[in-house]
Amino acid sequence: MAFAELLDRAGGVGLFQALQVFTLFLPSVLVPSHMLIENFSAAVPSHRCWVPLLDNSTAQAGVPGALGPKDFLTVSIPPGPNNEPHRCRRFRQPQWQLLDPNGTATNWSEAATEPCVDGWVYDRSTFTSTFVSEWDLVCDHKGLKPIGQSLYMTGLLIGSFSWGLLSNRFGRKWILNLCCLQVALANIGMIFVSHFFIYCGLRVLSAFAISGIIMTSGMLLVEWTTTRRRAVTMTILGCFYGLGQMALGALAFTLRDWRTLQVAVSTPFFAIFLICWWLPESARWLIITGKPEQGLQELHKVAKINGHKEATKSLTIEVLMSSMEEEMTSAKGRRSVLELFLVPTLRWRTCIMSLVCFSQVTSYYGLVLDLQNLGNDIFLLQVLFGAVDLLARSITAFLLSFLGRRTTLASFQAMAGLSILANKLVPQDPTVTLFLCPDWQTLRTVFAVLGKGCFGIIFSCVSVYKPELYPTSLRKSAAATGNRREVVVTESTSF
Numbered sequence: 001m002a003f004a005e006l007l008d009r010a011g012g013v014g015l016f017q018a019l020q021v022f023t024l025f026l027p028s029v030l031v032p033s034h035m036l037i038e039n040f041s042a043a044v045p046s047h048r049c050w051v052p053l054l055d056n057s058t059a060q061a062g063v064p065g066a067l068g069p070k071d072f073l074t075v076s077i078p079p080g081p082n083n084e085p086h087r088c089r090r091f092r093q094p095q096w097q098l099l100d101p102n103g104t105a106t107n108w109s110e111a112a113t114e115p116c117v118d119g120w121v122y123d124r125s126t127f128t129s130t131f132v133s134e135w136d137l138v139c140d141h142k143g144l145k146p147i148g149q150s151l152y153m154t155g156l157l158i159g160s161f162s163w164g165l166l167s168n169r170f171g172r173k174w175i176l177n178l179c180c181l182q183v184a185l186a187n188i189g190m191i192f193v194s195h196f197f198i199y200c201g202l203r204v205l206s207a208f209a210i211s212g213i214i215m216t217s218g219m220l221l222v223e224w225t226t227t228r229r230r231a232v233t234m235t236i237l238g239c240f241y242g243l244g245q246m247a248l249g250a251l252a253f254t255l256r257d258w259r260t261l262q263v264a265v266s267t268p269f270f271a272i273f274l275i276c277w278w279l280p281e282s283a284r285w286l287i288i289t290g291k292p293e294q295g296l297q298e299l300h301k302v303a304k305i306n307g308h309k310e311a312t313k314s315l316t317i318e319v320l321m322s323s324m325e326e327e328m329t330s331a332k333g334r335r336s337v338l339e340l341f342l343v344p345t346l347r348w349r350t351c352i353m354s355l356v357c358f359s360q361v362t363s364y365y366g367l368v369l370d371l372q373n374l375g376n377d378i379f380l381l382q383v384l385f386g387a388v389d390l391l392a393r394s395i396t397a398f399l400l401s402f403l404g405r406r407t408t409l410a411s412f413q414a415m416a417g418l419s420i421l422a423n424k425l426v427p428q429d430p431t432v433t434l435f436l437c438p439d440w441q442t443l444r445t446v447f448a449v450l451g452k453g454c455f456g457i458i459f460s461c462v463s464v465y466k467p468e469l470y471p472t473s474l475r476k477s478a479a480a481t482g483n484r485r486e487v488v489v490t491e492s493t494s495f
Contacts, residue, residue, distance in 0.1 A: 002323045003284045004226055009315055010299050011306025013229045019305070020224060021236060023279060024217045027180060027272050028240035032386075033248045033265040034183065034210055038152075039371045039378060040248075041258035042145055043130050046123035047138055049090035049116035051076040067099075074098050078113050088139035089113040115139070129257045135196045148200045149369065155204035159211025168289075172216045172223070173281045179212035180273040187266035191259040223282040224302070238393040238460055245386030253379040287324050296320055353466055356413065360462070363420060364455050367448060374423070374448045381445060385452045392456030396464075399457065405465040412454045412461070419451030 053072045073085060075094040080086040092114050122133040131137070137144045167175045186205040193199045218237065225233045248265075255261040280302060286295035296317055303311035341347045368385065371378040399408045426444045 002325075003223075003287070006283075006299060006315065006320065006323055007224070007226055007302075009308075010303040010311050011308040012226050014306035014308075016302045016305040017225060017229075017233070020221065020279060021233065023275060024221065024237070025240055026268060027213055027217060027276075028237055029244040029247060030265055030268060030272075031210060031213060032241050032244035033251070034187070034206060036245065036248060036368060036382070037252075037261065037265060038149060039369060039382065040127070040252040041130055041261060042132055042137075042148070043127055043372060043378070044132050044138065044142075044145075045127055045130065047087050047120045047133070048077055048085045049088070050118045050121050051090050053094060055121060071099055086113075089115060127256045127258070129259070131196070131199065131258055134258075137196065144196060148196070148203065151200050152203045152207045153365075155207030156211050159208040160215070162208070163212035163215050167212075167216050167219065168285075171281050171285060172219045173276070173279050175212050176216040176220065176279070177273055177276050179209040179216065180269045180276060182206070182209035183213065184266055184269035184273065187262055187269075191262050220279065220282060223284045224280075232397075234463060235393060235397055235460065238396075238456070239390050242386050242390030242393060242456065245389060246383050247386070249379050249382030249386065252382070287320065288328055292317060292320055292324075353462075356409070356462065359413070360455065360458060363416060363451075367420060367451055367455070374444060376441060381448070384445075384449050388449050388453035389456040392453040393460050396457050396460035400461065400464060405461060409458065409461045409465060412457045416451050416454035416458065419447045419454060423447040423451065 051072075053076050054069065075091065075096055075098055077085040077090055091112055093112070095112065116139065120133075120136060120138060124133075127133075132145060163175055163179070183206050186202045186209065190199055190202045190206075193202065218234070221233050221237060222230060251264055252261055255264055280298040281294070283295040283298040283302075286292070286298065296315065299315055299320075300312045303309065303315065341350065367374075371381050374381060396408075403411070423444050426440050426447065
């Protein structure tokens with residue numbers, strides 16, 4: 001509370017805090033774009049094997065008779081699991097007998113087929129280019145795409161460990177600017193690469209920096225906001241993430257080439273890198289790390305922006321040291337994270353919250369990175385996900401006041417799980433008429449959007465509830481045990 005009193009003397013919440021939130025608006029909006037961009041840049045278009053009869057006009061000219069593209073497709077590509085053209089195999093030789101009206105569609109054997117030795121032809125009606133189509137990550141190579149996503153998550157996890165330590169050593173502002181520059185350089189570099197694994201390496205560097213942006217932006221907002229206004233500030237930050245998801249859907253709908261989309265979400269970080277230099281460093285961090293004179297300068301700067309110029313005279317180094325003496329002493333005597341497991345009550349709380357955070361991450365990413373299997377219009381679905389997340393985060397404060405922390409968290413955890421389960425139980429075969437439902441795809445989309453909204457409430461609830469479960473001296477250690485998982489979700493903020 002000591003620093004909160006100093007902040008009140010510097011004007012409390014005023015113009016500076018408004019400018020700070022406005023400055024962090026752009027990076028917060030763009031973070032979800034980098035987290036979820038592979039829903040579009042790695043979309044798997046419809047594809048089939050390249051065959052001469054279909055894709056070589058010279059070969060078609062040598063065929064006698066008037067045959068159309070559909071006939072050439074029938075004799076060149078075997079039917080797949082859903083009686084559509086097979087995506088990964090072709091006939092070794094044209095099966096002309098399949099054109100016989102008295103013949104049967106099964107008048108061929110597996111031995112008559114072969115893999116796509118000459119490459120693939122992709123449907124470019126939705127996306128002009130994705131890196132899946134560019135590097136042929138289909139059929140026998142389709143396992144490379146999830147490997148790339150796993151590497152990205154690894155980068156986020158490593159970043160969540162590293163940037164917390166680095167920001168405590170070098171400061172929040174410096175780390176934020178470094179991460180913004182790293183994101184810009186790594187993502188711009190992706191558009192020039194010609195190999196998938198080089199792309200994955202740059203994605204890991206980008207993910208590493210994205211973790212830093214999430215952590216340091218949240219820290220700066222929290223440490224420059226009074227306690228009574230903190231919930232409102234963090235709610236606004238959470239709403240920025242929802243807006244970012246909506247913006248990604250609209251941007252991907254406009255830019256159908258993956259490299260162009262990559263440039264659009266990356267180049268703004270060069271401007272963000274320059275803009276964020278005006279932000280003051282966390283005065284609380286400066287004071288606790290033995291730099292009270294610099295901390296006092298930052299407090300004076302904030303007081304002037306907030307219109308409290310007289311505070312520059314009343315806020316002296318003596319006042320600062322006397323107010324922060326207890327907090328500085330407490331910071332020097334940090335308690336080990338192991339103490340969370342020595343006290344039975346804290347051990348029980350830590351285990352439960354770790355399980356909650358783990359379930360959030362696995363369920364959330366299984367939902368938001370599977371848009372192609374959730375609906376036909378992935379652009380609209382992405383916008384709906386962002387809109388429901390924005391709505392959910394906006395009403396979380398009211399739910400916490402009305403239902404309380406535990407009831408809100410438990411009920412929406414259960415609702416999210418039921419929504420995902422119901423989504424999986426809905427038949428994907430449009431010919432099924434169970435319960436006389438006219439459109440199963442719409443029902444699946446409704447369940448997916450409902451589950452996404454529940455996660456928005458869950459993340460906001462955890463960010464408020466978890467710090468309240470631990471004593472002040474162990475709160476930072478407790479945050480470390482769960483935020484390693486939460487930061488991977490990108491939409492939860494570590495304090």
